[in-house]
Amino acid sequence: MAGLLVYVHHDDGEFSPQGLGLLAKAAGLGGEVTAFVAGSGIDDGWAGSLGGHGAAKVLVADDAALGGLSQPIVDALAPTAAEADAVLFGAGVVSADVAAGLAARLGAGIACETTDIAMADGGVVATRPALDDTVMVESGFSGGPGIVLARANAFPVREGASGTAPVERVPVSVDDWSQRASLTGRETAEGGGVDITEADILVSVGRGMGGPENVQLVEALAKALGGEVAATRAVVDAGWVPYSMQVGQTGKTVSPKLYIACGVSGAIQHKVGMASAGTIIAINKDGNAPIFEFADVGVVGDALAILPKLTELVAARKG
Amino acid sequence: MNIAVCVKEVPSATSQRRLDPGTKRLDRSGDSEPNPFDVHALEEAIQIRERGADVGEIVAVCMGPGSAQRVLTKALALGADRAVLVTDAALAGSDIAGTAYVLAAAVGKQDADLVLLGQQAADADCYVMAAAVADHLRRPLVTQVAELRLDGGTVKAKRQAEHGYDLIEAPLPAVISVSDAINTPRLPSIKAIMGAKKKPLETVSAADLELDAARVGGDNARSVVREISPPPAKSEGLRIEDAGGDSAEKVVAFLSEKGLI
Structure with a gap:
């Protein structure tokens, strides 16, 4: 198949918004857009709903081996991908692994962290910010399909999507070696608690706060402001x-x-x-930290010393 | 069992990073260091040995220019037993696909049961090398691993995904990329730094690895940089140096002015 092939990852019966946003972007480029869905027990009607997001056609690879890890998906996707002009992947842990495995399998060029896609000179051109977003790099592809891996949240999902696209099932052949890794369990986020996506004010804690005993300083400021506490990956993993x-x-x-x-x-x-937060204030000892490049207010200083005073002043102002 | 750790030479965190407008490639003339994520991978290899696994050797593998020898010497000081530098003018300018092909060929010659990499390179911020190397080697893959345990011939890994944590198992031989949350790398002792110079550091060429010349180097890159340009202009933020200890007042004044409190 010629044209653009968009791999749309799904998890727990929901399509990844990263893949849906990419479909919308691809549909706006003028060529024919085909979505590719891989999994086990895929419903045709559900797959067809990708038509509302920009797919003209949906290819479904359905096999018991397609249980969520990347390597069997590469096997299922490679024959179709080899014929495409470009294969596009939304951000995500498994999605990135599929993109990278496919690049190796096809000997294809891959562009990562893509925030814009265009057609130029008969091919796909991918643009990314690089080096802490201090420079924009535009890449094209040669000698086969280009593989484009998007940055998270680079492409918004179409609002009020409706409509369907024709669904076609593709033959699937998965190698033994691709199935050696297995997903044996999951630890999902516990239910209840606060939904930080709904908060108007967030105070976030990063590794620069030193240790878990200092999280209370962030909690105190959040409470004084009437906000909630958020965190970086590093402190969650810790x-x-x-x-x-x-x-x-x-x-x-x-x-x-x-x-x-x-x-x-x-x-x-x-x-x-x-x-995309309205106003970003950063407090960090390291004056060279990348966050100062995009903060509205950057305070170069020790958050451990500044936070108690800030909390006190905010509480006094509000009280 | 043997462990191979892939180590990339990246510009050091303190250096001024830039793209060369002529070649459109990263300017690598300044100070360099081992990719910090790969240092976590090397530390994990050492800890696997310290936790009691029967590790024959830990070999650090790097593809890069001659200057990358310094990075491998650091890897030897940190605890690798020997190092292999794949360096050849024919490899300069290889893209991700070409680099994965070369690294897989180099690692494939090391008799390694476990191949470890950092989850991303600090200079390019791409999370792709482990999956590409695993595909070439036709070995099972687990990426972005935050906890790793060896149980006989099986690796048991925990990694963060978009919904929480995945628990994944894979039999050896396997390819694993690690997150920076997996451990805290040690600093090498003076004795280890001195000892590193006595450990074997082998240099191999494209011919030594019997590589297909049409798959490597800048001329054969399948991903080609067309343009580099400045990012869209944005308004400069307000910067407050906390020298006088009055930054809290300034922040509150700003919040008040903006109607945020």
Whole structure:
């Protein structure tokens, strides 16, 4: 098949918004857009709903081996992908693994962290911000399909999507070696608690806060402001706070009116989850931290010393 | 069992990073260091040995220019037993697909049961090398691993995904990429730094690896940089140096002015 092939990842019966947004982007480029869905027990009607998001056709690879890990998906996708002009992948842990495995399988060029896609000179051109977003790099492809991996939240999902596209099932052949890794369990975020995506004010804790004993300083400021506490991946992985509080690529995407980042360096994987906040205030000892590049107010100083005073002043003002 | 750790040479965190407008490639003339994520991978290899697994050797593998020798010497000081530098003018400018092909060929020659990489390179921020290398080697893959345990010939890994944590098992030989949450890398002792110079550091060429010349180097890159340009202009933020200890007052004044409190 010629044209653009968009791999749409899904999990727990829901399509990834990253894949849906990419479909909408691809549909706006003028060519024929085909969506590719891989899994076990895929419903045709559900797959066809991708038509509302921009797919002209949906290819379904359905096999018991397609249980959520990337390597069997590469096997299922490669024959179709080899014939495409370009294969597009939304951000995501498994989605990125499929994209990378496919690039190796096809010997194809791959562009990562893509935030814009265009057609030029008869091919796909991918643009990404690089080096802490200080430069934009535009890449094209030669000698076969180009593989484009998007940055998280780079492409918005079409609102009020409706409509369906024809669904076609493709033959699937999965190698033995691709099935050696197995998903044996999951630890999902616990239910209940606060939904940080609904908060107007978030105060977030990063590794620069030193240790879990200092999270209370962030909690106190959040309470004084009437906001909630959020966190970076590093402190969640370190066990300071639960995963449900994580903002970023593998966590929540938030856009509060005010986001106060305490001891947060501002790595890309955190930035993609909070860059659309109304006002960003950063407090960090390291004056070279990337977060100062996109904060509205950057305080170069020790958050451990500044937070108690800030909390006191805010409480006094509000009280 | 043996462990191979892939280590990339990246510009050091303190250096001024830039793209060369002529070649459109990263300017690598400044100070360099081992990719910090790969240092976590090396630390994990050492800890696997320290936790009691029967690790024959830990070999650090790097593809890069001659200057990357310094990075491998650091890997030897940190605890690798030997190092292999794949360096060849014919490999310069290889893209991700080409680099994965070369690394897989180099690692494939090391008799390694476990291949470890960092989950991303600090200079490119791409999370792709482990999956590409695993595909070339036709070995099971687990990426972005935050906890790793070896149980006989099986790796048991925990990694963060978009919904929480996945628990994944894979038999050896396997390819694993690690997150920076997996451990805290040690600093090498003076003795280890001195000892690193006595450990074997082998240099191999494209010919040594019997590589297909049409799959490597800048001329054969399948992903080609067309343009580099400045990012869209944005308004400069307000910067407050906390020298006088009055930054809290300034922040409150700002919040008040903006109507946020």
